[in-house]
Amino acid sequence: MTVQSPARPNILERVVRFGGDRALCGIVTRPADNSNRPAIIIFNTGIIHRVGHHRMYTKLSRRLAERGYSVVRFDFAGIGDSPAQRDDRSPLEENCSGIREVIDWTEANLKCDRVVLVGLCSGADHSVVYSGDDARVSGVVLMDPSIPRTRWFHVLDKFRRLKQPVVWTNFLIGKGRFWKRVRHKVAKGDAPPPPVREQFSRQDMETPETVSYLQSAYQKMVNNGISILAIFSGGHSYQHNYRRQILDALPDVNFGDRLELHYFSDCDHTFTYEADRRRLFRMLNNWLDNL
Structure with a gap:
């Protein structure tokens, strides 16, 4: 109708x-x-x-x-x-x-x-x-x-993250992604895998295929x-x-x-x-x- x-x-x-x-x-x-x-x-x-x-x-x-x-x-x-x-x-x-x-x-x-x-x-x-x-x-x-x-995306993304006050606060108090990687490398001798979202993006969008x-x-x-x-x-x-x-x-x-x-x-x-x-x-x- x-x-x-x-x-x-x-x-x-x-x-x-x-x-x-x-x-x-x-x-x-x-x-x-x-x-x-x-x-x-x-x-x-x-x-x-x-x-x-x-x-x-x-x-x-x-x-x-x-x-x-x-x-x-x-x-x-x-x-x-x-x-x-x-x-x-x-x-x-x-x-x-x-x-x-x-x-x-x-x-x-x-x-x-x-x-x-x-x-x-x-x-x-x-x-x-x-x-x-x-x-x-x-x-x-x-x-x-x-x-x-x-590449330019990653440059801009780094600048965006560095402008966030929480990033520097976490750095000073030993929290956040940077310190997690450091602790993981000290404990196991290798960096941890990237977050799931980044894995998905790389695997699905950034391969040559x-x-x-x-x-x-x-x-x-x-x-x-x-x-x-x-x-x-x-x-x-x-x-x-x-x-x-x-x-x-x-x-x-x-x-x-x-x-x-x-x-x-x-x-x-x-x-x-x-x-x-x-x-x-x-x-x-x-x-x-x-x-």
């Missing part, structure tokens, strides 16, 4: 089941009048269902629909109102298959042969993995996608004419901490004029504050107008 909100008479919303088995659940928000603008497909962030953190995706969908865009926000298998997968495919394979099914539905039912993929964190990573293999994708909006750390894979995925997007809006926040400081990091981390990718890059240094990872969301929405509107 399609619903027209009294507060927003110029947009329509309906619940849709996607795919051959109608397993994926989503909400389509579209303008009351037909538009030739690309459709916007919004992905889950982690296990957060289609409304997004702080209802960010619900608000974004309605604002974009008021500007003439059809917007689809849906739940991957096993999240929100979409049941868990029922075959032996990996979660990534299942989700990429789901993305294609949603785009197929969008093309057939909304008459949109161009789409823009929008994702935060894992949603951004799904956009990177998928978009280079589908000619219907004309743009991607990546918020805090996973990227390798760089991962860097090569990411460079190939981004270059494929560029070669296919896909425009990229990449926005990084200060809330993921353990993964990225400066604007140009994606360029330094993936030096073999020739982004050319396909990449618009921003860094919200004072914004947290989930855009908690309304002012940060307004800033994000304005930036997205401007970028879409020039797509």
Whole structure:
């Protein structure tokens, strides 16, 4: 059933089941009048269902629909109102298959042969993995996608830590990571393993194989004419901490004029504050107008 909100008479919303088995659940928000603008497909962030953190995706969908865009926000298998997968495919394979099914539905039912993929964190990573293999994708909006750390990242990270008073307090009273390493080395003759978070980052993001894979995925997007809006926040400081990091981390990718890059240094990872969301929405509107 399609619903027209009294507060927003110029947009329509309906619940849709996607795919051959109608397993994926989503909400389509579209303008009351037909538009030739690309459709916007919004992905889950982690296990957060289609409304997004702080209802960010619900608000974004309605604002974009008021500007003439059809917007689809849906739940991957096993999240929100979409049941868990029922075959032996990996979660990534299942989700990429789901993305294609949603785009197929969008093309057939909304008459949109161009789409823009929008994702935060894992949603951004799904956009990177998928978009280079589908000619219907004309743009991607990546918020805090996973990227390798760089030498300059580590320099800035050291300075950030050294500016924290607790670091010097712990040093003076014999607490903290530095003294733990010293005591472990004295006791066992070797330094302790790095924290789990650092192990995960190194193993998954900084190996030559991962860097090569990411460079190939981004270059494929560029070669296919896909425009990229990449926005990084200060809330993921353990993964990225400066604007140009994606360029330094993936030096073999020739982004050319396909990449618009921003860094919200004072914004947290989930855009908690309304002012940060307004800033994000304005930036997205401007970028879409020039797509």
